[in-house]
Amino acid sequence: MVYNESEVPPTQVKILIAGGFGVGKTTFVGAASEIEPLSTEELITAASMGIDNLSRTGDKSTTTVAFDFGRITIHRHDIVLYLFGTPGQERFWFMWDELSAGALGAIVLADTRRLQDCFAAVDFFENRGIPFLVAVNEFDDAFPYEPGEVRAALELDARVPILLCDARDTASAMSVLRSLVQHLLAAAPAPSV
Amino acid sequence: MAGDDEVWLDDEAGPLIRPYTVNAGRTRPTVELDLLSLVVTTGRAGSDVDPEHVKALELCHTPVSVVEVAANLRLPVMVTKVLLADLVDCGAIVTWASSSSSSHVTDRVLLEKLLDGLQRI
Numbered sequence: 051m052v053y054n055e056s057e058v059p060p061t062q063v064k065i066l067i068a069g070g071f072g073v074g075k076t077t078f079v080g081a082a083s084e085i086e087p088l089s090t091e092e093l094i095t096a097a098s099m100g101i102d103n104l105s106r107t108g109d110k111s112t113t114t115v116a117f118d119f120g121r122i123t124i125h126r127h128d129i130v131l132y133l134f135g136t137p138g139q140e141r142f143w144f145m146w147d148e149l150s151a152g153a154l155g156a157i158v159l160a161d162t163r164r165l166q167d168c169f170a171a172v173d174f175f176e177n178r179g180i181p182f183l184v185a186v187n188e189f190d191d192a193f194p195y196e197p198g199e200v201r202a203a204l205e206l207d208a209r210v211p212i213l214l215c216d217a218r219d220t221a222s223a224m225s226v227l228r229s230l231v232q233h234l235l236a237a238a239p240a241p242s243v
Numbered sequence: 244m245a246g247d248d249e250v251w252l253d254d255e256a257g258p259l260i261r262p263y264t265v266n267a268g269r270t271r272p273t274v275e276l277d278l279l280s281l282v283v284t285t286g287r288a289g290s291d292v293d294p295e296h297v298k299a300l301e302l303c304h305t306p307v308s309v310v311e312v313a314a315n316l317r318l319p320v321m322v323t324k325v326l327l328a329d330l331v332d333c334g335a336i337v338t339w340a341s342s343s344s345s346s347h348v349t350d351r352v353l354l355e356k357l358l359d360g361l362q363r364i
Contacts, residue, residue, distance in 0.1 A: 059339040061353060062279040062308065088314035093321055114319065119310060124360030131306070131357065132279060148278060154354070224364055231358040238351050 056218075060123075064132040065230065066150060068075045068175070069159035070167020074187045074217035075135035077117045078159060081223040083120020083131055094146050115142045117149070120229075133227075137170070144174055155234050156182040157226055161202040161216065165203050172204055181209040181237050187227045272328035274338060278310040278320065281329055281339040288335045295333075299326050301334050 068073045080087045091114050114119040118135040134153075137143040148171070150156075156175050160168045186200055197212040206212065211233050216222040276282075278340040283306040292300070295316070302312050313323035 059281050059306065062281070062356065064279065064351070090310060090314040091319050093319045094344060110352055119314075122364070123359070124357065126363070127351070127356035127360050127362060129357055130308075131361075132324075154357075189248070224361060228358060230363045231361060235351065235354045235358065238354060240351075242314075 058128075060128045060130045061133075062130045062132065064134055064136050065152050065227065066136055066153050066156040066180075067159065068156055068168070068182075069173035069187075070164060070171075073159045073161045073164075073167065075159055078157070078185075078187075078215075078217040078223050079118050079120040079133045079135045079227075081218060082122060082227060084122055085120055087118045087120045087135070089118050092146060092148075094142050101185050103163065111144050115146060117136060117143070131227075132216045142172070143204040150174075150178060152178055155230050156180055156234055158182055158184045159190060160186045160200065160204075162186060162192045162200065163189065165200065169204070174205070178206075181230075181231055181234055183213065183226070184229050185213045185215040185217075188214055190206060198241045245345065269325050272321075272324040274328040274331045276309050276324045276325045276327060276338060278308065280309045280330075281306045282312065283307070284310065284336050285334060291336065292330070292333070295326055296330060299323070299330060300335060302329075306339060 061114045065213065067078050069075055076087060084097065093112050094115055095112050115137040116205050117137045122131045122133070123129075124131065134149060136149065143149060156171075158171045172182070172184070174180075184200065184204065186195070186197070188194070196213070200206075201208075201210075201212055211229060213226055213229055215226050282303050282305045284300055288300055295318075298313060298316055302315050309324060309327060310320060312327065313320045314325075316323055318326070327336065327338075331338055
């Protein structure tokens with residue numbers, strides 16, 4: 051099939067799904083995506099990182115970061131939303147500008163048993179000015195903390211929404227996505243007219 | 244002890260061919276592509292394309308994003324971009340300007356459409 055080059059492409063947007071290792075990022079992407087999550091990787095050149103072993107191995111080091119993604123097509127408005135599960139190798143994906151560049155926003159998944167695992171993602175999005183919310187993935191054996199307690203522990207700004215979710219459940223994952231877009235709308239500048 | 248039928252070489256072993264071998268050592272694409280750039284075949288495939296290019300071409304019969312081509316080729320994104328840029332250069336595919344950009348971050352209309360779409364799913 052040959053496409054007319056003048057055809058208008060769909061608007062492609064992305065939302066990042068971040069959080070610590072094993073917190074359910076891939077599960078969340080899979081629950082919301084219309085396709086089975088795909089996986090690929092990128093080679094990141096880590097120049098002058100100055101942290102642990104890389105600082106001793108010379109100027110440059112190349113590392114591979116693997117990541118999962120899925121998509122949701124909104125035919126009615128000709129929008130394709132990509133969900134990128136950020137790589138587990140946290141130290142490295144932060145250096146991969148392309149992954150976060152142009153992202154509409156981010157969902158930071160948190161596990162109350164290991165809340166510290168999402169500190170890095172929260173810091174990253176705060177520093178980059180990427181709007182985000184925190185979704186506490188409720189693991190069956192985790193103590194049910196109140197959102198307020200999680201907010202205090204993460205020292206989150208009062209405007210950052212905190213939700214509870216079940217990353218395995220499509221309805222729950224979609225609800226989190228809708229909440230993020232509502233949060234983005236609330237933060238977006240009002241129309242100039 | 245490992246049995247004779249034990250598979251000892253799996254995905255964990257990594258690729259048998261170093262990633263940039265398929266690119267003849269080139270690490271930069273000649274055409275600007277990002278993860279969400281869409282590519283599609285023009286039907287004007289050159290005859291001098293190698294197997295990796297043929298595989299990439301087969302994935303682009305309908306518009307597809309660079310990141311999906313990479314996932315299906317099982318090649319790193321940057322390597323895939325170099326291959327796709329070759330195909331753009333020889334006229335076998337065209338890239339549709341990706342309309343994802345930071346300007347959309349403040350685009351209320353887009354966000355409202357996105358929310359409407361997500362509410363209908």
